[in-house]
Amino acid sequence: MADDLERLVRRLHRRRIALRLTYRYLAGRPLSGRDGYPWRTRGAGRLAGWQRQAVRLGMPTAAGVAVVMPEQTLTAASALAVAAAWRGRQRLVRRRFHREYIAPTLAAIIPPLGLQTGVQLHVDPSLGNLTPRLAKPLSPAEEAARLFYGERIEPVLRWLPERVQRAAWAAQRRARPVTSRLEVFRRPGEELGPRIEVLIDTPYLTREQRQLVSSIIGSKIPVSDLVESWHQIGPRVRARWTVRKRPPAKVGHDQVLAHFPKLPDWEFYIGQGAGDVPVVISLREDSPHIAVSAGSGAGKSVLAELIAVQVLARGGRVTILDRKGSHRWALGQPGVDYCTRPEQMHDAILRKAALADERNTLALHEDEDWDPGPRDLVICEELNATIGQLANYWAEVRGKGDPKRSPAIAALADLLFMGRSAKVNVLAIAQMLTARAIGGPEARENFGIRCLARYTANNWKMLVPEASMPRASRTLGRWQVVIGGQATEVQVAYLTTAQARALATSPADLDKPLTSDVPGDGDMMTLRDAVDAGVLPWSYEAAKKRMQRRAGKVPAPRGNRGNADLYARADLAEWAGSKP
Template sequence: MTELERAIRRLRRKHTVPRLVYRYVSGRPITGRDGYPYLSRGAGRLAGWQRQVIRLSVPATAALAVAQPEQVGSLVGSAALVAGWRARRRFTMRRFNREYVTPTLAALAPAMGLQTGVRLHVDPTLGNLTPRLAKPLSPAEVAVRAWYGERVEPVIRWLPDQAQRAAWAIQRKAEPVTSRLAVFRRPTDPDKGPRIELVADTPYLTKEQRHLVSSIIGSKIPVSDLVESWHQVGPRVTATWTVRKRPPARVGVDQVAEHLPRLAEWEFYIGQGAGDQPVILSLRDDSPHIAVSAGTGAGKSVLAELVAVQVLARGGRVVILDRKGSHRWALGLAGVDYCTRPAQMHDALVRLAALADERNTLALHEPEDWDCGPRVLVIAEELNATIGQLVNFWAEVRGKGDPKRSPAVSALADLLFMGRSAKVNVLAIAQMLTARAIGGPEARENFGIRCLARYTANNWKMLVPEAAMPRASRTLGRWQVVIGGQATEVQVAYLSAADARRLACPRSSGTSQVSGLSSPAGDFLTLRQAIDAGVIPWKLDAAKKRLQRKVGEVPTPRGKSGNADLYARADLARWAGSETGERISQ
């Protein structure tokens, strides 16, 4: 037997009747060659299951037409509707691919050094890609569509709408039963949604190639603010671009009141992140100090107010260094030292450094879990101007033999270096937090939590060069919180003055039993400080007797400084004036 005869016999054996029937029924190519996969389809080819459905449905339809001719019309009509819908969808996708996918692939293949083996999928529901393809309507077309929407579409949509409502009602009724079946369902990818997917038949792409691919995708497919991810494990490279999830547009006092009872003493809720997830800062785990840098009107004082309220609600103390009066909500609150003058700021910083040093000294002889006392939060507003004022103040009052550097600036640096164990935390606010504004580059490195809003490229590179810079948002209250080089977009909770005061003093009495340092020239004074400042005209023993006997408009204690009660300056002045008025009338 010749070689040719053997080849013919093998060919005849290959195309036997049972094999042809098997190929026809299973959806494989009739010729016997390797076809495309059963589930996925190739370029211009049907998938195996699609060929199988067509091959089996055509004979079945023909047999049904012979057996029951009266049902052929309904089947033909249904098939025509399906074919029309598929043709319209195919036409739309053909136009979509011609506009977006084909030109992008033509630009991508040379950029990656591949002439073949590049596949790109662009979801038509992504952004406004499909509406961009729509052509403007003429006035006649607008009128016809309006007439159709008012007269025809309500009639056509009535039955489907009723069926959908009935289905929803059945789902609500069956929910007690169907909810128990959730344990058998496999979890789905929460990030699954409209996306752009690129698959390249190459095991690796360099950083320059990936950057070039991203640039081409961004320029050829007009969808902004996408999140890019690359997967290069395996024989192929896969890239995905998904829509960035955004925080909610507004967060208010309800969310703050909801999360506040759940937090530890060192944790602080500041707002909601992407996917409406709460964002919580830890002054024990993340960083003992917070840097806030933003332009004018971005909400720096709102963020500081939110943290301060939580400190006060837990019995802590807040020292505010604010020359311009951005925190009027805190005036008169127990546990707040409001310093508005350079002299007050100077004295407060020096005393706070002494307090931190004392706490750290005591901690040496105490157990590991020893609590050194209430937390003290120092809010340093507008550091770009405050540091200069402190330096100028010290230059005016410095005496012979005093150090050249301002003790207040040195005290602020000491707090940044040793404040964590002493539970003295600094929240520094500046439009641009330069090293000069905080007292040196070493001091600035102590801010492990850095919050930025309405930032410029220079400001971002100066404060967080290790994190990729996202586009700045115009939404009021939208911040980027950077911890360990990871930026998190947050919608910071907004509190009105009334909400802040109510959360800061949850007790009806309005008093807060805290220990701390109160400025003699501040808004809260002890009796001795009030006598030294001339607020009340009596001696200390006489003032105590008047308090015991409740003579006049006796002031209510607002807090503690050591063992002495603190009183508001306005209350003391009113008390002194009321008793003087009573004596004159008598």
């Protein structure tokens, strides 16, 4: 009887062990019965419970299916092999990314902060060109394999996902009338996008520690033009670097009309910045002169035109030194002295230097806030070539006893040093504004406003070494305006020729075209404009006396600019040819 009872107990014990082993096998738990291996997360060097469960149940199932359906199993196995290879490649890339960026950066951050652990770093691979930096050069065999994959395999693999995506987009468009009304109930969330984020298990970091962390991030992770923010409320410190918001892709006539009339005489609207914020430069507060450096076709003349028409609209004058004819909008424009030949440029610069010297002399005997008169803007196009042409011209005409250096080049340097109080400003344009192109490094330091586009690292370091260099944009009209070592990304406003001429000629009515009583677009000029442009053969004082005596066929005024009357160019030319 006792033996039967003992055999029954052993049998029940064995059955209990078998049930436990079966449960542990199916549940993904260790067969030894040891605890401490969670089902969701992985243990130290071991699989998670769900992974172990998938292996234990999947392998017998796959074996049974392979016996029953060998052909379908082979197809499925091929698909799984492709997916496994793809996932393995992704995992290798992530491991290389972690080894190249994450691990070294953490190793550099943790010791200076005095922390053993408790620092988490997240870096989005989509930032900049971080992932392409890890790519190694391909061998000819690898290039051939990638070409074959791209031409033969990838189109087949992407056919179904693309169709599904297009169907989803079509469904979204169909549902838009309904979903658009539901957007009023959606709470705005924080759209982070690609970012670098550091979480530090400490409640506070000093300013020096924050600067150290920021310096390490900038040195170890080669991504520029990010916005840095710190959050120290709570038990942990969080630092985040996000992608800077970009200006709008296009800015035009409407934005100029909206912002320009509100500005004082010394401020100029040039375009929109990040967040669609207007960008304004000041020739009184920021700098009296502007340097423009960009590659060919970047829009240098567009930027110069935008500033010039604002000067003209306020009653000022513009002198353009332009050998190649980039400013056709200014031909015949009142208040514009367009110089295309070296002798014209030479004389024009000497006149402006004399004007600045005269105004500065008068300013000595006037109050501190004395206004010397309308603003004069000198636009020097392609300065690298213009300086050489002025030097060659002077070498040809220089007489015995004349100085070797061109007086025009010396006068241009004088304008850069004394133009602020005289309201004579220089806008220098060059593909690379070297010290030699502007007359020396001292003269170049007078440009407090520096605009760059399509720049190289060499050009940036030469012109604005004090500012950190953002990545050059390929968007047409996208500029970096550097003032006081701070670079601001700007989409410069674009004006057509008709819009520019209308804005420069009709400042009182900016949003309307020229009126019909104007004989031609840009043919209106004051008496002084006519003398300077050579339309009248007399001096300004002689022309005024002739008009007062009504000598000849005196033209009738067609309008006014400030206190000065405007006359038609054709009427002035007829008056100059008539006999008293």
